[in-house]
Amino acid sequence: MEHGLTGRARTGLIGAATSLLKRVRDATYYRITPERLRESEERLRLLIEGVTDYAIFSINLDGTILFWNSGAEHVFGYSEAEVVGKHFSLMYTADAIAAGVPDTEIARAAEDGVALDEAWHVRRGGDLFYASGEMTRLKADADGNPRGFVKIAHDVTTRIEAFETVKRQALYDDLTQLPNRASFFELLERYIVRAKQEGDDRFAVILVDLDHFESINVSLGHVMADGLLVQVARLLERCVRTNDIVARLDTDRFAILLREVVEPEDAMRIVERIEETLEHSIYLDGFEIHTTASMGIAIGSSARDSAEDALRDADIAMYEAKARGRACHVVFDREMQDRAALRLNLQMDLRRAVARLEFFNEYQPIVSLERSMLVGFEALVRWNHPERGVVLPGEFIPEAESIGLIVQIDRWVLHEACRQLRAWQVQCGDDALTVSVNLSIKQFAHKNLLDDIREALEQNHLAAQSLKLEITETVFMEDFETISGTAALLRELGVELYIDDFGTGYSSLSRLTRLPLKVLKVDRIFVNQISGDPRGVEIARTIVTLAHNLGLVALAEGIETEVQLTTLVALGCEFGQGYWFSRPVGADVAETLIGHRLPLLVVQ
Numbered sequence: 001m002e003h004g005l006t007g008r009a010r011t012g013l014i015g016a017a018t019s020l021l022k023r024v025r026d027a028t029y030y031r032i033t034p035e036r037l038r039e040s041e042e043r044l045r046l047l048i049e050g051v052t053d054y055a056i057f058s059i060n061l062d063g064t065i066l067f068w069n070s071g072a073e074h075v076f077g078y079s080e081a082e083v084v085g086k087h088f089s090l091m092y093t094a095d096a097i098a099a100g101v102p103d104t105e106i107a108r109a110a111e112d113g114v115a116l117d118e119a120w121h122v123r124r125g126g127d128l129f130y131a132s133g134e135m136t137r138l139k140a141d142a143d144g145n146p147r148g149f150v151k152i153a154h155d156v157t158t159r160i161e162a163f164e165t166v167k168r169q170a171l172y173d174d175l176t177q178l179p180n181r182a183s184f185f186e187l188l189e190r191y192i193v194r195a196k197q198e199g200d201d202r203f204a205v206i207l208v209d210l211d212h213f214e215s216i217n218v219s220l221g222h223v224m225a226d227g228l229l230v231q232v233a234r235l236l237e238r239c240v241r242t243n244d245i246v247a248r249l250d251t252d253r254f255a256i257l258l259r260e261v262v263e264p265e266d267a268m269r270i271v272e273r274i275e276e277t278l279e280h281s282i283y284l285d286g287f288e289i290h291t292t293a294s295m296g297i298a299i300g301s302s303a304r305d306s307a308e309d310a311l312r313d314a315d316i317a318m319y320e321a322k323a324r325g326r327a328c329h330v331v332f333d334r335e336m337q338d339r340a341a342l343r344l345n346l347q348m349d350l351r352r353a354v355a356r357l358e359f360f361n362e363y364q365p366i367v368s369l370e371r372s373m374l375v376g377f378e379a380l381v382r383w384n385h386p387e388r389g390v391v392l393p394g395e396f397i398p399e400a401e402s403i404g405l406i407v408q409i410d411r412w413v414l415h416e417a418c419r420q421l422r423a424w425q426v427q428c429g430d431d432a433l434t435v436s437v438n439l440s441i442k443q444f445a446h447k448n449l450l451d452d453i454r455e456a457l458e459q460n461h462l463a464a465q466s467l468k469l470e471i472t473e474t475v476f477m478e479d480f481e482t483i484s485g486t487a488a489l490l491r492e493l494g495v496e497l498y499i500d501d502f503g504t505g506y507s508s509l510s511r512l513t514r515l516p517l518k519v520l521k522v523d524r525i526f527v528n529q530i531s532g533d534p535r536g537v538e539i540a541r542t543i544v545t546l547a548h549n550l551g552l553v554a555l556a557e558g559i560e561t562e563v564q565l566t567t568l569v570a571l572g573c574e575f576g577q578g579y580w581f582s583r584p585v586g587a588d589v590a591e592t593l594i595g596h597r598l599p600l601l602v603v604q
Ligand code: C2E
Pocket: 364, 379, 380, 381, 392, 393, 394, 397, 406, 409, 410, 413, 438, 439, 440, 470, 500, 501, 524, 557, 558, 559, 560, 577, 578, 579, 580, 584
């Protein structure tokens, strides 16, 4: 007995004896007689035929089908009678046949014993499905020639499709079906490597950022905003050439890879096409939406630039376009990179400034035009930069907003202004004196705002009526529910709200009326236009009248001339502020102004 011999060769004496005994017993039990062999073959055949999920079939050396189980019938759709005697390539796609896949499979199975096959196949009737299979070489006959092959295969289309979906979700944006940031980066990287090999040099990356998307989101709702994004995605696709790639990087930011840009003008033509397309309104559910975009363009060189370089340059250019007032495009240049480096420095300096409290307040008088006297001050923050000296808010507030430091700065300004005001009130015995503090939209939407304000008032024993808060129309870009909730609580507390720089933002009048505002500050540009030109006067009149019609008090900013002052008094504007009365001044100078009547001296 062959079994016993190998067993003995492998184990020790006792082991061999035990193993021999066991095998003799087994062999007796399963003695292989011709009947038993037939029986087991029959069992196996029935088993194979009964398998319905797995196609099991055999072929001869030329690929002619010899055996076909019911699983094969189920998986491939052909009955046994239809396929036995035919070549097994009938289940392959035309492309696979042209590429010689069936022959290669046989050759590999003959050589290696097994050949794997995972590919799209054709079912009877022409439907495609994804099969995973394995072709195995049958044992050679007595002369050593292989007898044929058996193949087991099954349909894994569902699994493959699920996998494709997951892969798609990882690479594509669900909403617009465009490649997402990760896949854009990969595509760009791959393109650059290939372009370098093929000697193509120039390409371009365009970043397209929709302007004021947040306010569209807030005013029209998420569903409409999503609809807009989908439409913009389709518009962008229409503006580029077939070889170019459009992707969605962020909420409202798209990226375009323009391949083979021979001249920078090629890229500019496409940018212009995008601008022209966006000039037309987009219609969504009967609404007409007008949207603009800020675009940054980087012309890259596959020899020099990496994907990271190109995206960074386009990003810098895009920020430059935003800074130039949006709705425009900017092509990256090296100077811009220097400016970006400056911005980074500014951000670092600001972090230090907040930690070391390098700020101080100046105060600009607010004058009652009706009573011809100073009634309070607006606190205006300044940064005492250790190297640059005094830096004005216009230079650092936007940056502080973008990195979130504004909340700490505004909180400091608020506390300091309250402390200073109380000191003046006590010194001058005038509790009616007020202070206005500017709040950034971020601070206004901050959950701690109310606590901060209560604390600042309590710590300084200040009445709520002494503090005024100035917000700009940008607050309307925040969630209106949050804003109006905060505003209502402030009113309850007794702190008045002013709307600053009125006329320069995007507020909707209906929303304006729904906020408990007290004062409308007429922006300096309108006051500036009051000169000899009657149109300027008319515009100022319209804004002052609007304020009154909304039940608000008007305060004109930036009064610089006597003409402006007398005109505003004649228009019934209640309060004024500007260089005509006084520039913003330090706390010590401000103190000397308290009690003054109009006209104040212009303090340089
Ligand atoms: P704003 O609140 O509209 O402040 C008025 C600005 O106009 C001040 O500029 C003031 O110096 C300037 N101004 C006042 N009268 C005249 C005038 O007659 N002619 C001209 N040409 N300008 C005049 P400033 O101090 O540079 O502040 C600029 C802006 O920075 C402020 O505009 C305000 O929006 C913001 N800001 C100032 N302080 C703070 C603060 O503590 N927090 C926040 N979030 N923003 C602040």
